[in-house]
Amino acid sequence: MPRLLDCHERPAARPQTLFFHTLQNHCRQETMSTESAFSGPGPDRVFQQYLEKGEFRIQRCRDCGKHVFYPRLTCTGCGSIALEWVQPSGSGTVHAVSIVNRQADKGGPYNVVLVDLKEGPRMMGRVDGIPHEAVKIGMAVKAKIDTSGQAPFVAFDAA
Amino acid sequence: MTQNSIRGTAAFVGAALAGIGEAPGRSSEDIAIEASYKALAEAGLTTKDVDAVFGSLPGDCSPLSGLLISEILGIQPKFTDNNRTGGSTFLSYTLMAAMAIKEGLCDTALIFYGSNQRSNTGKLVSSVRPFPYEAPYKPIFPATSYALAASRHMHQYGTTREQLAAVAVAARQWANMNPVAFARGPLSIDDVLNARMVSSPFTVRDCCLVTDGGAALVMVSAKRAKDFPKKPVYLLGAAAATTHMNIMAMDDLTVSAAKDSGERAFAMAGVKPTDIDVVELYDAFTINTILFLEDLGFCKKGEGGPFVASGAINPGGRLPVNTNGGGLSCVHPGMYGMFTLVEAIQQLRGECGERQIKDAKLAVAHGNGGVLSSQITNILGTADTL
Numbered sequence A: 001m002p003r004l005l006d007c008h009e010r011p012a013a014r015p016q017t018l019f020f021h022t023l024q025n026h027c028r029q030e031t032m033s034t035e036s037a038f039s040g041p042g043p044d045r046v047f048q049q050y051l052e053k054g055e056f057r058i059q060r061c062r063d064c065g066k067h068v069f070y071p072r073l074t075c076t077g078c079g080s081i082a083l084e085w086v087q088p089s090g091s092g093t094v095h096a097v098s099i100v101n102r103q104a105d106k107g108g109p110y111n112v113v114l115v116d117l118k119e120g121p122r123m124m125g126r127v128d129g130i131p132h133e134a135v136k137i138g139m140a141v142k143a144k145i146d147t148s149g150q151a152p153f154v155a156f157d158a159a
Numbered sequence B: 001m002t003q004n005s006i007r008g009t010a011a012f013v014g015a016a017l018a019g020i021g022e023a024p025g026r027s028s029e030d031i032a033i034e035a036s037y038k039a040l041a042e043a044g045l046t047t048k049d050v051d052a053v054f055g056s057l058p059g060d061c062s063p064l065s066g067l068l069i070s071e072i073l074g075i076q077p078k079f080t081d082n083n084r085t086g087g088s089t090f091l092s093y094t095l096m097a098a099m100a101i102k103e104g105l106c107d108t109a110l111i112f113y114g115s116n117q118r119s120n121t122g123k124l125v126s127s128v129r130p131f132p133y134e135a136p137y138k139p140i141f142p143a144t145s146y147a148l149a150a151s152r153h154m155h156q157y158g159t160t161r162e163q164l165a166a167v168a169v170a171a172r173q174w175a176n177m178n179p180v181a182f183a184r185g186p187l188s189i190d191d192v193l194n195a196r197m198v199s200s201p202f203t204v205r206d207c208c209l210v211t212d213g214g215a216a217l218v219m220v221s222a223k224r225a226k227d228f229p230k231k232p233v234y235l236l237g238a239a240a241a242t243t244h245m246n247i248m249a250m251d252d253l254t255v256s257a258a259k260d261s262g263e264r265a266f267a268m269a270g271v272k273p274t275d276i277d278v279v280e281l282y283d284a285f286t287i288n289t290i291l292f293l294e295d296l297g298f299c300k301k302g303e304g305g306p307f308v309a310s311g312a313i314n315p316g317g318r319l320p321v322n323t324n325g326g327g328l329s330c331v332h333p334g335m336y337g338m339f340t341l342v343e344a345i346q347q348l349r350g351e352c353g354e355r356q357i358k359d360a361k362l363a364v365a366h367g368n369g370g371v372l373s374s375q376i377t378n379i380l381g382t383a384d385t386l
């Protein structure tokens, strides 16, 4: 099975920006085949591989232009499988917030937010660097990668 | 007329509760079977009369609930279903049973539910696995998801914690007139506000109970229904809608799929919200009641807070809501949807004693599943409404 279109699926070992640029151009000239979307590591795995390399990536549909998060095989806007991995700006706005009242001896309260990324998708997150009570709907935040746990994940700082 | 063809073709001739509150030493199956036996008995039937089975048990331990309950009952149904839309599921079993009965695929449908989650684990038993794109942030499932929706409603419409608390207080006042309700006794707005905070803006009193409990319903064709001991209650309208699974994927946190399910259910029934005598909503959290009252058309979007704070849904108010005490004060074994149906049926039969709504003829039962994800509306009526 030809694997020419792997650019949509996995980060390369080569320098990321160069690799990505080259293959994105290549892909634009190809008809999206089912092999590319439906073989190799799935989108959850690819997303995690990017995080492990220190990169936050979301998907963008080459057919309708919609940005998609969480990672998927098909575009939620148009149903296409032509999803490519792109680097979001990292800028977002707090859309909703709740403070979970964890007991003090278990680490105390923490905030849980929904963030609207500048590119469109909404994701869950946590805002660091300010008191939980100061996390407000509408405030600007900036994405970062939290590597303190077992697996890296995206969190936010107040922007 | 295809959309209206289900209207009034099937009726509930049996409805029963079991194990409400605490049922120590009894399994989820025991509770479901007890409810089934009692619902069939009041219809003058036995398990051997059942030829279709729909139902749910909690958690992942018995995903083949319909098969298990049929086997325990010793019956081989012609038609079964066990769908996975969460606590709303029972309100689609009624629609499916009505369709199967109408098409002649079965004659006597049993719908069951049983859960011993309180006695067994002491906490909500969910079959929902942690979602990898939410789990790192440690939301309490499902409270934080609903709390996020509440934060948005408060932000957009100025809804207050006091207005949320008014929902819990109204539910408690109804529960105080229901002998089987699990949480009874005085409850004030301040009691709700000052209770232990769980996930803001919710204190523990904004959250549903964790109880045991079960219920069962028996449905037959409208033609047969007149020959049963109890006054039949007819299924006039039913519709389901789904918007998402995880809260991060809910487009508008202030508008649930109840807007869609409600519009279609009302259209099928040929009635409007102002015609309804009694409303039973799945109140997993206090925000639910406010959202569903708005989305189902009982008040305008954004006015749910002032509406409930005005006393409209309390006993004596202009719109009786959750007259059994709801998931907040009567019973919540994990999938409350079933109990909206039982209370609606008992209200329409006139069996509710102190909390009975006088001359109730039309009721809404509305189920919610997941985290505001699945919304299913049923409209029930007495023979007068056919």
Ligand SMILES: [Zn+2]
Residues within 6 Å of the ligand: A061, A062, A063, A064, A065, A066, A075, A076, A077, A078, A079, A080
């Ligand atoms: Zn697209």
